[in-house]
Amino acid sequence: MTDVEPDPLTIAGTDLGSRLLLGTGGMTSPESLAGALRASGTSLATVAVRRVDPVTRHSLVELLDGMGIRILPNTAGCFTAADAILTAQLARDAFATDWIKLEVIGDDRTLLPDPVELLDAAERLVDDGFVVLPYCGDDPVVARRLEQVGCSAVMPLGSPIGSGLGIRNPHNIELIVEQAGVPVVLDAGIGTASDACLAMELGCSAVLVASAVTRAEDPAGMAAAMRDAVSAGRAARRAGRIARRFVAEASSSFEGMVAPEGTDAV
């Protein structure tokens, strides 16, 4: 598999290189996370913003900075626009970045986004100078509204966070891709490599994976597989697939065939 990336991912004018983004959620140890990050080839990883734990010896910030991986803070766990906005402001001061992955959820069972709070928070954060990357449902109408209020990407889910159910509504993802003027990043629900490959084949610009890697039996192995899958899916998309047909189209011409004995030659 080539290491050359001829069409790097660009979000908000920034060249991010790799089209595989990694979430740190679910990591079992710093060593495991470092191995997965290395194998993935990613240049951006998401982190949650949480109260400091005086007992913790390791620093996630130092780990990511040391690997040259850009930090994308996330408002994970927020249920209201107000909470998400405060979290984003804290993240901006903590990590000296205007970038924020905006996650505002409607309930803690499905972790599905609350589109009303999400749109409110997105608009206010964009107005405050943030580069907003919103995690959203696969509704093309909401995705369009998020772009209209100034988000720098849209990040529709394939299926619920951590579910590993893959892309439940590929048709909607294609609709979002078709209308979007900003990068579309498939975010949430990816379970294995083929899901990531499909996302790229559907026209997504990138894929964000967390649980599928961090909770795999072999996180570094799965991260490498995801890297290849994203690369393959992107190449397939650029190569232009054949259309789907209801009936067959012969790949071998009927012309020039040897005539069966006892019949007229055609």
Add this chain to the structure above:
Amino acid sequence: MSGGTCTVNGETQELAPGTTVAVLVARWCPSPRGVAVAVNAEVVPKSTWDRTTVAPGDAVEIVTAAAGG
């Protein structure tokens, strides 16, 4: 007059008069790198920590990056 108390990350703490945000952070974090603070749900910018005093009854949140997202 003795200092009152404040909460830091939900825990009630004794608060000596004149305690700054910088002092509180130093108690909780080996390094201020990657750390942010809110007092009463408003962010206190890092550049102002050493001249921002915590008042009795204040709710202080000290946060950093954690696995997630």
